Amino acid sequence: MMNKTSYLRSFSVATASAVLLSLPLSLQAQTPQVSQAVFMDGLESPWDMAFLPNGTMFFTEKCKGLSVRLPDGTVNSLLGMSGTDGYSMTAADLFCNGQAGMNGVALDPNFDTNNTIFVYSASRMGDSPATNRVIRLKVSGDLSSVSNRNDIVEKIPYKQAPTDHPFGDAGAHNGGRIRFNPGDGFLYVPTGDNHNSSLPQFGDNLGSKVLRIDRDGNAAPVNADATPDGFDARIFTYGHRNVQGVAFHPQTHQPIITEHGPWHTDELNALVPGGNSGWDPRPNMAGRGDCPDDYCGYEPNQNEGMDPDERRKYMPMTDYETYPDAMRPLWTNNNYSQGISSAAFLEGEQWGDWHGRLVVSFLGIGFGDTPVGQRINVIDLHPWGPTIMDNREMPLSAGPARFRGLVMGPDGSLYAAVDEGQIHRFTAE
């Protein structure tokens, strides 16, 4: 299926540890002074943000829709979901349930000339099954309204009904972050597996994938060169479980994603074109028997605490035995699943030694004996190789929270959407 090589493949966690341990203290990074403050409060499940250079911040709320905060603090409500009022446009088909709703937001790289914005949202049109859509909109010059809705991707799978699984409600494993890669100019759209084992390894659907498309929703022309025959041309990578974070290395533009693990093994992956992330929760294969509702994702024991290492052996996040060419994760969160949610790169001299470092957020999940782990990790990725030079935690002067989305602001601060209804700002000096 795949025969690609990348320097990233040769990486292993053991290598990272060895490198870290061998660094003399003098070469290890000095921690900048970081303060954490509440930037916005009183929101409902804020999910993602996107900034203009002057500090204007677009943000989504999972069950309400898209709004924009102007630099003077004024908030304009732009695209409202079903049941909302006070928005410049209300779309009755947009709805939320469980993990699904209005998720990611991204600004067109040419926003200053085309005023175009994109959101990812669950949608139910008439009697048709609900799907996730990537929606393109035009923002008015005064940033008070949106118009010209155009759904550039219409059929990203949405979990229709509850199943017998942890977090088993409809709308589960819904992906949803969207980001433009400044390197190639394409929009990257990570999706989820919907607790449906027929999605990850099959290219006839858009679930469990990272899509790479242009601003009209067309496939990036080179996608199909790298994916297996017959795959939908919009697919960039496949075999993912549930990807909620994507960021691009500031120098190499290497796409880095975060992938939620199944009671074990959150993953940080460096994507290669056509790569398989190796998630395949089908029953009756790879040593497994039948599973609840045909999905083995939480087996062998989906309701009780269990050693994550034992889980990993039975239902691996990346199944190298079945897929020897699968992308090897950069990091596996010490085999824990703690709700890895988003990623961004710190930029600006005020971050000192942390300038250019990857930040990765966690919602926190306390299952079995796993520590809850609400935090933000600061990871030093070697720019020219697959090596983690350093991995430590961001100091949280205002305390932990369910960190959902990370975005760098134009002021050089890191902004974090938290499920508690706030947007936090981390400022370095």
Place this chain on the structure above:
Amino acid sequence: MVRILACAMTIALISTQLQAADQEAGKSLYLSNCAQCHGPTAKGMASFPSLAGREASYIQSRLETYRAGERVGANSGLMIPNARDLSDEDIANLSAYISENFK
């Protein structure tokens, strides 16, 4: 008469202290074990339901059900291990704290 009054005052004092202690113990348990998913104001987050407006008897009944290892709802797998080690007193304190403070 004086003795009865003193006795009544003592009972009132103890009762107030007990109530305060219950609330504090419930708060401490809530913040360390529940708030990370149900939220600091119990209004629920992500896949985790709101507890606001629930009667103490409802909270108590659910926690006892989970403690017994019985499944109820999609998040039983998370709640059963969390409730397993709670004492009757813990459950009473949590139920009182949640129902009194998040309406």
